[in-house]
Amino acid sequence: MNIGILGSTGSVGSQTLDVVEHSPHIKVYSLVANSNYAVMEQQCRKFQPKLVAMYDEHAAKKLKALLSDTRIKVTSGLDGIIEACCQGEVDLVVSSIVGKAGLIPTYQAILHKKQIALANKETLVIAGHIITDAAKENKVDLLPVDSEHSAIFQCLQGNHIKDINKIILTASGGPFRGKDLDFLRNVTVEDTLKHPNWSMGKKITVDSATLINKGLEAIEAKWLFDTSLEKVEVVIHPQSIIHSAVEYIDGNVIAHLSPPDMKYAIQYALNYPKRLKNNFQKLNIFEHTLSFEKPNLDVFQGLNLCIESGIRGGNAPVVLNAANEVAVDYFLKGKIKFLEIPQVISETLEKHKFLVKPSLDEILEFDQWARITAKEQIERKGVI
Numbered sequence: 001m002n003i004g005i006l007g008s009t010g011s012v013g014s015q016t017l018d019v020v021e022h023s024p025h026i027k028v029y030s031l032v033a034n035s036n037y038a039v040m041e042q043q044c045r046k047f048q049p050k051l052v053a054m055y056d057e058h059a060a061k062k063l064k065a066l067l068s069d070t071r072i073k074v075t076s077g078l079d080g081i082i083e084a085c086c087q088g089e090v091d092l093v094v095s096s097i098v099g100k101a102g103l104i105p106t107y108q109a110i111l112h113k114k115q116i117a118l119a120n121k122e123t124l125v126i127a128g129h130i131i132t133d134a135a136k137e138n139k140v141d142l143l144p145v146d147s148e149h150s151a152i153f154q155c156l157q158g159n160h161i162k163d164i165n166k167i168i169l170t171a172s173g174g175p176f177r178g179k180d181l182d183f184l185r186n187v188t189v190e191d192t193l194k195h196p197n198w199s200m201g202k203k204i205t206v207d208s209a210t211l212i213n214k215g216l217e218a219i220e221a222k223w224l225f226d227t228s229l230e231k232v233e234v235v236i237h238p239q240s241i242i243h244s245a246v247e248y249i250d251g252n253v254i255a256h257l258s259p260p261d262m263k264y265a266i267q268y269a270l271n272y273p274k275r276l277k278n279n280f281q282k283l284n285i286f287e288h289t290l291s292f293e294k295p296n297l298d299v300f301q302g303l304n305l306c307i308e309s310g311i312r313g314g315n316a317p318v319v320l321n322a323a324n325e326v327a328v329d330y331f332l333k334g335k336i337k338f339l340e341i342p343q344v345i346s347e348t349l350e351k352h353k354f355l356v357k358p359s360l361d362e363i364l365e366f367d368q369w370a371r372i373t374a375k376e377q378i379e380r381k382g383v384i
Helices: 011-021 037-047 057-066 077-086 099-111 121-137 147-155 202-210 212-224 262-271 301-312 316-332 340-351 360-380
Strands: 002-006 027-033 051-054 073-076 092-095 115-118 142-144 164-171 232-236 242-248 253-257
Touching: 002 011, 002 077, 002 099, 011 027, 011 037, 011 092, 011 262, 027 037, 027 077, 037 051, 037 057, 051 057, 051 077, 057 073, 057 077, 073 077, 077 099, 092 099, 092 262, 099 115, 099 121, 099 316, 099 360, 115 121, 115 262, 121 142, 121 212, 121 316, 121 360, 142 147, 142 262, 147 164, 147 212, 147 242, 147 253, 147 262, 164 212, 202 212, 202 316, 202 340, 212 232, 212 301, 212 316, 212 340, 301 316, 301 340, 316 340, 316 360, 340 360
Parallel strands: 002 027, 002 092, 027 051, 051 073, 092 115, 115 142, 164 232
Antiparallel strands: 164 242, 242 253
């Protein structure tokens, strides 16, 4: 099987290559990244893809020079990325680019009938109706790579979606579980990036700390499993051992357990429906005591904003996601405080013009509008 990886230099992309390294039946045909040409060169020399795309043109030129002694083709920009994931030889595309940037390449891969291993939740958050319709029309499987959605997917095997009573979506609670608003007012970027269980990129680690990541995952679950958000319950599970569970209409609950390691979900998606042996760390249940808590929506207001936007639907999740990406970027640069992230999102949502079923072009337009509006709000408050 030939695969293409969107976002190969990021956390999920790198772990995908770790899985591929021990999977001789999987070949890397193409790799895509934004600008990290140094890491991309290392990946190219190790996995020898046929085609590589860098979104940044300067990075592509640097990479092309570094790989001049190879036969690897280097392209750039959005067109180059689409070429890399839509080649006829590619069987499956791992979509792990962070944020809205993954939408168009993933959509084009679906139109070219590539199976999708989906780690980019924003693709479904902002364009769920378009992506799921395209997947059905082109007979493409959307195989979840997020550990929680992989868990739900595995709990559904041998059962029917119509028999779901409730999806239990677990969250670690992040580094600020149990903290109050007074504590959160002055937390630093360094504090926020200290996730207790998972090793992830900076953006998703901040989203985990605000619980916005879990809200985006709830919206993603709605589209992946053709259910309503009212049937998705977020539960804080600090140990990150139960990755999610499904309660059926007869009251039985099926849960998925494994160590907090993304490679489990990645391997399952790459080999579905087969299960293969691996050398991953195995779960020792005697080492763990499992506990559960309800999320504090008064403290972690971003989660509530996500649920409300997801239930409203239309272009609300588009605006929410774009405003969050802007706010997180400003926070990581030290230009706004942690508790200002949900404030920026809320104020941007209040200003937007609601649209029930936006087209792809309209989604991109509202995304751009929300980014500009969020930045204007931050600048108007004089925090930069």
